[in-house]
Amino acid sequence: MxxxxxxxxxxxxxxxxxxxxxxxxxxxxxxxxxxxxxxxxxxxxxxxxxxxxxxxxxxxxxxxxxxxxxxxxxxxxxxxxxxxxxxxxxxxxxxxxxxxxxxxxxxxxxxxxxxxxxxxxxxxxxxxxxxxxxxxxxxxxxxxxxxxxxxxxxxxxxxxxxxxxxxxxxxxxxxxxxxxxxxxxxxxxxxxxxxxxxxxxxxxxxxxxxxxxxxxxxxxxxxxxxxxxxxxxxxxxxxxxxxxxxxxxxxxxxxxxxxxxxxxxxxxxxxxxxxxxxxxxxxxxxxxxxxxxxxxxxxxxxxxxxxxxxxxxxxxxxxxxxxxxxxxxxxxxxxxxxxxxxxxxxxxxxxxxxxxxxxxxxxxSPQPWAGAARETDDEDAWPSDPAVLDGRWESWEPGADPTHVRTTTTGVLEPRDEVRSHGRGRFGWRAPDGAEVSAVVHPGWDAVRGRATLVLTALDATGRVVLATRVDEGA
Structure with missing residues (x-):
């Protein structure tokens, strides 16, 4: 400080x-x-x-x-x-x-x-x-x-x-x-x-x-x-x-x-x-x-x-x-x-x-820690099926404009090619612009809606980061 x-x-x-x-x-x-x-x-x-x-x-x-x-x-x-x-x-x-x-x-x-x-x-x-x-x-x-x-x-x-x-x-x-x-x-x-x-x-x-x-x-x-x-x-x-x-x-x-x-x-x-x-x-x-x-x-x-x-x-x-x-x-x-x-x-x-x-x-994580009773520490239980990337997500990019409070947008994630599962919530894919993306998906707690869901953090080869919370019932 x-x-x-x-x-x-x-x-x-x-x-x-x-x-x-x-x-x-x-x-x-x-x-x-x-x-x-x-x-x-x-x-x-x-x-x-x-x-x-x-x-x-x-x-x-x-x-x-x-x-x-x-x-x-x-x-x-x-x-x-x-x-x-x-x-x-x-x-x-x-x-x-x-x-x-x-x-x-x-x-x-x-x-x-x-x-x-x-x-x-x-x-x-x-x-x-x-x-x-x-x-x-x-x-x-x-x-x-x-x-x-x-x-x-x-x-x-x-x-x-x-x-x-x-x-x-x-x-x-x-x-x-x-x-x-x-x-x-x-x-x-x-x-x-x-x-x-x-x-x-x-x-x-x-x-x-x-x-x-x-x-x-x-x-x-x-x-x-x-x-x-x-x-x-x-x-x-x-x-x-x-x-x-x-x-x-x-x-x-x-x-x-x-x-x-x-x-x-x-x-x-x-x-x-x-x-x-x-x-x-x-x-x-x-x-x-x-x-x-x-x-x-x-x-x-x-x-x-x-x-x-x-x-x-x-x-x-x-x-x-x-x-x-x-x-x-x-x-x-x-x-x-x-x-x-x-x-x-x-x-x-x-x-x-x-x-x-x-x-x-x-x-x-895009969401605050909610306590061990609401979070899942066992990474073997984190998702490995790329299908979890489907659905509707509320997302924002922390680097898009760090000088202002970013508002979130809700929709599907960007198109993905060649999605690879590395297990324990880790995924990789190629974005439409060709950039390689590394992502982690794990169980979390939606602090606004007050319910368990999935959260995602993703980083591509250009340094772009996306933080997202799954907001449909499929989570």
Whole structure:
């Protein structure tokens, strides 16, 4: 999260060595009444699952209807659908972060397991429009806390380099495990997205841990560049990066483009290594700053409005929750925020299933996650008969015009030649224009009509994506 405009409360203490219990919503004098919040006010979310199967969501200090309480919002859920705000991870902005960045709140937390079985939270500290920023680290024995601040990991200075180059803005952390190595993927707007090696034992930047240098110091080596946009386009808006392994090998990068309050949307690219180079479906590099503003990256999610449903504005800043299921399967969900198209200041948490095409591209469901009771995780039960592609579908294209909320259209899918079933919901075919299409069809839940149905996500060789919900009774 780079430039959130909501007001924020000032720093309230905490810091290295301090024990920070999870604070019930009514425990602090500046704590608002959160009993009705649920998933509202969640921005830049990440979700972790504890050993008991409980989900914990951590998000930016943001609120659209009143003053903000600083310290990272914490929510709890047992189904990824219904959420309860349980408090804040920290009592405020830790002193080192406040002193360096003049931050009045904490942004875009990333929560991961540490080698000792505990938990690490990488939080961001900055202010609107500035790259004088820092990523800090806090630790806890459990996602519920208590969280103890451990100081800064990496920081950046505000400067105006030519053509958007220079040190990246030190916010928006994402941690990536690659065999015995670990990486900090970070950056936003200014300077693009970079990856720095971490020391898995300490959780600090590896070069500083090895050299016993002061953690959090400025570095002349910001890491490997993964993605960058031309500064002529909304100040080079690319942020909220998340890197995850692809089935069968390699890596996928998910990033958010454009203004977080209006045209925010999510794009994807893939690479053979964590450090890239990342390319989209047509082979264009995610570092290509000369390309047309919205031509680089596969658009997987953007603002939209289903027939009869609420308008979803500016979806983005996502993370991926990967769960190993009791039956030996795996579930992946894309956790992100959205805004209300009819009231753009209002933001909330949303979760969608993430799926992979047969040739290894990440796509997301057109419908929000409805809970395990309404969803089907057993991919062996997903359709394999191409006949499921027939019928009437309500569809939209996230890349057709990401600067506006897309309205859906209802009808049959485009004509298909040589449809091939790859099993487990995966299909491929040739479109009328000759482009090869990779698609995933799986059971889902129509949130507007309130019924079980089939949903489809499809990507063609030109980078065009279609998201669709089957709306006839044949589903």
């Amino acid at each position: 780079t430039e959130l405009r909501e007001p924020a409360a000032g720093p309230t203490g905490g810091g290295p060595g301090a024990t920070a219990p999870v604070i019930p919503p009514t425990a602090a004098p500046d704590a608002p009444d959160t009993t009705s919040w649920g998933g509202r006010h969640a921005h830049d979310p990440t979700v972790a699952r504890d050993d008991d199967g409980v989900y914990w969501c951590f998000s930016t200090d943001a609120r659209y209807d009143g003053p903000v309480r600083a310290g990272v919002q914490v929510r709890r859920s047992t189904d990824l659908v219904t959420w309860e705000l349980t408090g804040w991870a920290l009592p405020g902005v830790p002193p080192a972060a406040a002193a360096w960045a003049s931050a009045e709140g904490l942004w875009a937390p990333e929560v991961v397991r540490s080698p000792d079985g505990g938990w690490r939270m990488y939080y961001s500290a900055s202010s609107f429009g500035s790259r004088r920023s820092a990523i800090g680290l806090a630790t806890a024995p459990h996602p519920a806390g208590p969280w103890t601040d451990a100081g800064l990991v990496v920081s950046s200075r505000h400067h105006e380099p030519p053509e958007g180059t220079g040190h990246p803005n030190a916010i928006d952390a994402a941690v990536v495990d690659d065999d015995d190595a670990q990486w900090l993927v970070y950056g936003s707007f200014f300077g693009g997205i970079h990856a720095l090696p971490l020391d898995p034992v300490t959780g600090l930047v590896a070069e500083r841990a090895a050299a016993s240098a002061a953690p959090g110091a400025l570095t002349d080596h910001p890491g490997v560049l993964l993605a960058r946009r031309s500064p002529a386009v909304d100040n080079g808006a690319v942020e909220g990066a998340f890197v995850l392994p692809r089935p069968g090998g390699g890596w996928a990068l998910l990033v958010s483009y454009d203004s977080l309050a209006s045209s925010y949307h999510v794009r994807a690219a893939v690479a053979d290594a964590v450090t890239g180079p990342y390319r989209d479906r047509t082979g264009r590099l995610m570092t290509d700053t000369d390309a047309a503003p919205w031509s680089v990256g596969v658009p997987v999610l953007s603002g939209h409005r289903h027939d009869g449903g609420p308008g979803v504005l500016a979806p983005g800043h996502g993370s991926v929750l990967t769960e190993d299921l009791p039956d030996g399967g795996r579930r992946q969900t894309f956790v992100h925020h959205v805004r209300d198209a009819d009231a753009p200041a209002r933001h909330r948490l949303q979760v969608r299933r993430l799926v992979w095409t047969h040739d290894g591209w990440p796509l997301v």
